Structure formats: structure tokens, C-alpha cells
Amino acid sequence: xxxxxxxxxxxxxxxxxxxxxxxxxxxxxxxxxxxxxxxxxxxxxxxxxxxxxxxxxxxxxxxxxxxxxxxxxxxxxxxxxxxxxxxxxxxxxxxxxxxxxxxxxxxxxxxxxxxxxxxxxxxxxxxxxxxxxxxxxxxxxxxxxxxxxxxxxxxxxxxxxxxxxxxxxxxxxxxxxxxxxxxxxxxxxxxxxxxxxxxxxxxxxxxxxxxxxxxxxxxxxxxxxxxxxxxxxxxxxxxxxxxxxxxxxxxxxxxxxxxxxxxxxxxxxxxxxxxxxxxxxxxxxxxxxxxxxxxxxxxxxxxxxxxxxxxxxxxxxxxxxxxxxxxxxxxxxxxxxxxxxxxxxxxxxxxxxxxxxxxxxxxxxxxxxxxxxxxxx
Amino acid sequence: xxxxxxxxxxxxxxxxxxxxxxxxxxxxxxxxxxxxxxxxxxxxxxxxxxxxxxxxxxxxxxxxxxxxxxxxxxxxxxxxxxxxxxxxxxxxxxxxxxxxxxxxxxxxxxxxxxxxxxxxxxx
Numbered sequence: 001x002x003x004x005x006x007x008x009x010x011x012x013x014x015x016x017x018x019x020x021x022x023x024x025x026x027x028x029x030x031x032x033x034x035x036x037x038x039x040x041x042x043x044x045x046x047x048x049x050x051x052x053x054x055x056x057x058x059x060x061x062x063x064x065x066x067x068x069x070x071x072x073x074x075x076x077x078x079x080x081x082x083x084x085x086x087x088x089x090x091x092x093x094x095x096x097x098x099x100x101x102x103x104x105x106x107x108x109x110x111x112x113x114x115x116x117x118x119x120x121x122x123x124x125x126x127x128x129x130x131x132x133x134x135x136x137x138x139x140x141x142x143x144x145x146x147x148x149x150x151x152x153x154x155x156x157x158x159x160x161x162x163x164x165x166x167x168x169x170x171x172x173x174x175x176x177x178x179x180x181x182x183x184x185x186x187x188x189x190x191x192x193x194x195x196x197x198x199x200x201x202x203x204x205x206x207x208x209x210x211x212x213x214x215x216x217x218x219x220x221x222x223x224x225x226x227x228x229x230x231x232x233x234x235x236x237x238x239x240x241x242x243x244x245x246x247x248x249x250x251x252x253x254x255x256x257x258x259x260x261x262x263x264x265x266x267x268x269x270x271x272x273x274x275x276x277x278x279x280x281x282x283x284x285x286x287x288x289x290x291x292x293x294x295x296x297x298x299x300x301x302x303x304x305x306x307x308x309x310x311x312x313x314x315x316x317x318x319x320x321x322x323x324x325x326x327x328x329x330x331x332x333x334x335x336x337x338x339x340x341x342x343x344x345x346x347x348x349x350x351x352x353x354x355x356x357x358x359x360x361x362x363x364x365x366x367x368x369x370x371x372x373x374x375x376x377x
Numbered sequence: 378x379x380x381x382x383x384x385x386x387x388x389x390x391x392x393x394x395x396x397x398x399x400x401x402x403x404x405x406x407x408x409x410x411x412x413x414x415x416x417x418x419x420x421x422x423x424x425x426x427x428x429x430x431x432x433x434x435x436x437x438x439x440x441x442x443x444x445x446x447x448x449x450x451x452x453x454x455x456x457x458x459x460x461x462x463x464x465x466x467x468x469x470x471x472x473x474x475x476x477x478x479x480x481x482x483x484x485x486x487x488x489x490x491x492x493x494x495x496x497x498x499x500x
Contacts, residue, residue, distance in 0.1 A: 038436040039411035233410070233437050302414050302458070304434050327413040327436045334414070356416070356432065 009055035010153045010214040018229055026126035028056040031231040038233035042329040045200055045238055046370070049161040050230035051221050054199075055153035058129025059208060062120040062136065063145045070120050071110065073143040077136060078108070079257060079276045081267025082120070085110035088182040090195050092265050094257055095132060100278025100285075101253035102260070103135065104128040105245060107206075109182055109195060121182075121193070123154070123206070125247045153214035158204035158238075160373055161226040166194070166205055169220060174205070179374050190217070199235065201242025202373045240335060241328045243296060243367030249307060250294060250323040250337055258285035259339065261294045261367070293345040296367040297322065297336040297353070301360055304334040305353040311338055312352040312359055319344055322353065328369055335369050336362075382485055383494035384445040386427075389469055390488065392479070396451060400473040401433060401442060401464065404498050409435040412464045417453040418475055424448065426484050431474060433464065442474060446484040452476040 006029040015022065020031030031053065033041060044050060064070040071082035080093035087110055095103040109121040124132045129148075137146040157166060167175040170185045174194060177183050183194040190213035198204040209217050221227050236246070245251045251260045256278065263286065270276065271286055299305055309322040325336030336353070344351060347366050352359040381391050387405035391398045406412065416432040424430055424444040431442040453475045457463055464472040479485075489497060 032437070033410060037411050039413075042436075237436055302461075303416065304414055304439070306439060327434070329436065 007056075009053055010211040011053045011055065011155075011218055014215050014218055015053065015229075020229070020231060023232070025232055026056055028126065030056060031229070033231040033233045034229050036228060038231070038237065039329050041228065041230045041234035042237050044228045045159045045202060045230055045234060046330050047160065048226040048228065049157055049159035049165050049204070049224070050200070050234070051218060051227050052156040052158065052230050052235055053153075053218070054156050054206070055211075055214065056126035057154055058122075058124040058126065058133065059149040059152055059154060060122045060124070060133055061147040061149065062122055062140075063147060064118045064143070065145050066143055067118075068143070070118060070144055073140045074108065074120055074136075075270070076275060077139055077277065078106075079266040079270050079279075079282065080108065081269055082108055082110070084267065084269075087111065087113045087117070090180045090182060090197055094251070094262065094265070095135065096257070096277045096282075097253055098277050099253075100256040100258075100281035102247070102251045102255055102257065103253060104132050105247050105251060106132070107195070107197065111193075112182055112184055114184070127248060149208070151211050152208050153211050155207045155209060155214065155218060155221070156198050156200075156204065157207065157221060157227070158198045158200040158202045158230075159226075160203060162202070162204035163375065165221065165224045165226055169224070170194075176377075177205075177375075178377060187213075187217070192217070196375060199242075199244055200238040201244065201368055201370060202238075203375045237326060237329060240324050240326060240337065241330055241369045242372065243337070243369065245294075246324055255294075255339070256282055256285060256290065258282055259290040259292055259294060289342055292320065292339045292341050294323070294337060294339055295345050296365040296369060297325070297338055297351065297362050298365045298369070299334045299336065299353060299360055299362040302333060303355050303360055305336045305355050305360070305362070309336070309338075310354040311340055312354055313344065314350065314352070316352070316359060318354075319351070330370050337367070340364065381491060382445070382488035383491065383497075384443070384488055385497065386443045386445070387498075388443065388445045390445045390485075392485065395479050396476050397446065397448075397479055398473050398476050399430070399445060401468055402494070403468045406465050406468040406472070409433065409438075409440060411436050412461045415457040415461045415464065415474070417455075417457065418450045420450050420453060422450045424450065424477070426487075433461075444477065445488055446477065446479060446481070448477040448480040450475050451478050
């Protein structure tokens with residue numbers, strides 16, 4: 001037991017006022033659910049718009065100290081094509097170790113040119129942010145400077161109605177912002193940074209806001225009829241149905257981007273040229289296929305299979321493990337993800353899940369479980 | 378109304394002759410949140426007091442349900458298999474879990490009264 005005090009986000013008082021059930025998460029006192037409850041919060045986000053407080057995540061500038069494109073230095077730590085990002089474009093990537101294991105996953109943006117061409121904007125996971133930022137600062141010393149953006153909060157507005165709400169409140173141009181694109185809006189003197197991305201499989205935005213304006217922004221959003229406050233509980237079930245990885249569960253230092261099914265996030269140039277940690281391992285897996293793969297698993301019955309559930313073959317031999325599992329409210333039944341040997345990774349392969357000593361039938365399925373609602377021009 | 382007793386594991390038990398009906402308390406369902414799955418014991422199972430009798434799962438997590446007294450399971454509430462949300466709607470009524478044939482009525486003495494349970498959850 002730690003007696004350490006939990007950190008709070010600038011929206012803490014609002015969460016309490018809204019009647020949220022608060023739980024410790026990554027060192028922060030965070031809302032797991034509001035009075036609506038996880039099930040309804042989840043379904044509301046798939047039909048309307050949900051507002052999430054993700055201010056616990058780490059935001060930072062990476063600033064070039066050499067005058068070179070900061071993307072060149074950052075590419076030595078991640079397998080994404082960062083140099084290829086145009087100003088105002090964002091990309092998903094992973095910090096890798098020398099074995100190709102994943103230290104964390106992140107979003108990197110080459111900001112709009114008005115921010116300056118000397119920098120990248122980074123968003124990393126709450127639980128990893130201190131390690132990530134010191135890892136980057138140490139590895140790229142003399143080339144990139146890390147400037148944590150501790151005076152900014154981060155909100156996510158997610159769901160099929162998010163674009164209508166954003167356009168109504170902040171300007172029509174937000175409805176035409178491309179997927180993974182950035183926009184900067186002056187809202188009553190507050191400098192808002194929008195990116196059209198999220199962690200629910202729905203259309204929507206992540207909005208970086210000065211900490212002292214975060215609560216008024218959240219109140220304005222919540223006053224819109226389509227918007228409900230959504231807690232971390234529904235955030236987890238939404239991302240699970242969307243087939244998105246949760247760091248420390250579905251991906252960690254023992255998994256590579258190839259095993260995790262994240263090959264799409266490795267830049268084409270980088271697959272051949274390398275220049276990132278673990279390239280040998282990743283290149284070999286790209287050429288020969290990884291020995292195991294992250295897959296979707298759909299249990300046939302109603303019993304959820306939680307993280308750590310053994311995956312069995314027809315003979316009862318253990319072939320893998322569930323890394324995320326629970327109930328998918330949109331599907332109305334249990335859903336899971338986990339790793340299996342490549343011979344079992346094909347869509348439709350029957351497996352069994354060992355839940356409390358019973359072998360329950362399940363099938364390997366393609367991810368995501370629900371079709372994505374991302375904005376496409 | 379028959380006598381109702383409560384366990385520290387948040388089960389309620391109502392005795393009717395030599396058979397007792399068991400469920401989880403309204404406080405427990407509220408703590409769990411939206412219930413999406415209930416695993417019930419099989420009829421005929423012999424359980425000792427405090428044995429695991431079943432599992433109740435919310436969107437977020439799984440929790441065990443224990444037998445507040447020992448005995449033989451004589452009936453289970455099959456409705457919960459298809460409608461686990463009934464536990465949220467009426468935990469201490471239609472959302473009951475199972476009926477157990479009481480092996481030793483003396484074990485009932487270890488359980489709390491309603492007033493004692495209210496104090497217990499207030500702490």
C-alpha cells in the first residue's frame with residue numbers, strides 16, 4: 001500500500017460535482033464512471049458524443065537543438081515515418097527497445113507551421129510519461145530538447161456527433177479537419193489544439209487546452225445536448241471493441257509491433273532502411289512472419305474472459321493468453337484480445353478459453369469488433 | 378416477511394423452513410455497476426459455508442459469490458443467465474441467485490441482521 005497522495009487533473013472538482021466514482025489510475029484520482037454507468041456511457045459514445053478527461057496523459061514538445069528537422073532525431077527511437085509528416089499531421093507510433101519490444105505507444109504530431117518547424121508535439125501514456133520523456137531526453141541529448149506541457153489539460157470528444165458539436169461551438173472548419181489532422185482555434189482567448197483522433201474507434205477529437213481553461217471548456221461541451229461525461233470504464237470497453245491496444249496489457253516490452261499487429265504504423269521507408277531500435281528483430285519478423293500474433297477472440301457463450309485467461313487448443317494445451325477481455329456493450333456480449341501462435345491466428349479458428357477451470361468455446365476473429373467510424377474525406 | 382440475514386461478503390439470505398434463498402445485496406450491485414454475466418452453481422451441488430457458489434461480473438470486473446451457509450443447492454434463478462441486469466434492477470427480490478437446503482441452522486447465527494449490515498457497510 002502506498003500512502004502517496006494521488007495527483008489530480010484540472011477537471012477533478014468537476015468530476016466530483018458530476019457524481020463520478022473516482023479511482024486511482026496511473027497515480028491520478030480519475031473518474032471510472034459517472035452516475036449514467038459504464039454500459040450507458042459506452043453506448044452513448046457510439047451514438048452521440050462522449051467527453052473524456054485524458055489530462056493525465058503526458059503532453060510534450062520535442063524541440064530540435066541543432067536546426068535539423070526534429071523528425072530525423074525522433075525517428076531513431078520509433079519505427080514510424082515521422083519525417084514524412086506534413087505540418088498539421090499526426091501519426092501513431094511506439095518507442096521501441098533494442099529487442100523491438102514496446103516501451104510505450106504514442107501520438108506524434110508535426111505541428112502547424114505557425115508553431116515553428118523546429119518541434120514535434122507528443123502525447124504519451126500517463127503511466128509511462130516520466131520514463132518516456134527521460135528516455136527520449138537521454139537518447140537524443142544534444143539533438144532534441146524535451147519540454148513537458150504541464151500547464152495543459154487534454155480532453156477527448158468522441159462519437160458520431162462530435163463533429164457537429166465541435167463545428168457548432170468552435171467553427172465549421174473542424175468538421176472538415178482530416179483524420180489525424182491538427183487545427184488550432186482561439187476560443188475566448190484560450191489556445192486550443194484539436195487533433196482528429198481518439199481511442200474509441202469513433203470519429204472525434206482530442207483537445208489540448210490550457211489547464212486554467214479546461215473546466216470552462218468541459219462545461220461548455222457538456223452543456224450541448226449530444227454530450228455526456230464518460231469515465232475510464234467505458235473508455236476501456238470502447239477501445240477494446242475498437243481493437244486498440246492498451247499499453248501494459250496488450251503491448252509491452254515483451255511484444256513487438258509486428259506481433260501486436262501494428263505493422264500498418266511502421267513507415268514503408270523504415271521497413272527497409274531501419275534506423276530504429278530493434279530493427280533486426282522487426283525486419284526478420286516482417287520477412288518471415290512473427291511466431292505469434294495479437295488476435296480478436298469472440299467467446300461463444302456469455303461469460304467474459306478477463307486478462308490472464310489461458311487460451312487453449314482443441315486438445316486442451318495452452319497456446320496463449322488473453323491480454324484484454326471483458327464485456328462489449330455494443331456487441332452485447334463478451335469480447336477479448338490476446339496472443340496466439342501464427343497457426344491459430346486465422347479468422348474463424350476455434351479455440352477454448354479456460355475460465356475458472358472450465359474450457360469455454362471461442363473463435364478467433366478479425367479486429368476491430370465494431371466497424372470504425374473515423375472521418376474520411 | 379421472513380427473517381433476512383446478511384453476510385460480510387454482501388450476500389442476503391432469507392430462510393423459509395429448511396430452505397434459504399440467497400442473493401447479493403442492493404449495496405453490492407450498486408458497487409459492482411452494470412452486471413453483464415452471472416454464473417450460478419448447479420442444482421445438487423453441496424457447499425460448505427463460505428465456499429464459492431458462483432460469480433457475478435460487471436463490465437469492469439468479476440466478483441465471487443459465496444455460500445453464506447452450508448447445504449445443498451436445490452434451485453437456481455435461471456432468469457439471470459439471459460437477463461443478468463435483473464440483479465441491478467431488483468437485487469434483493471427477483472434478482473435472487475439460488476436456494477439452498479440448510480445443513481446446519483446454527484450457521485445462521487454468524488450472520489448479520491439488517492441493522493448490523495447497514496452499520497457494516499456504513500463503515
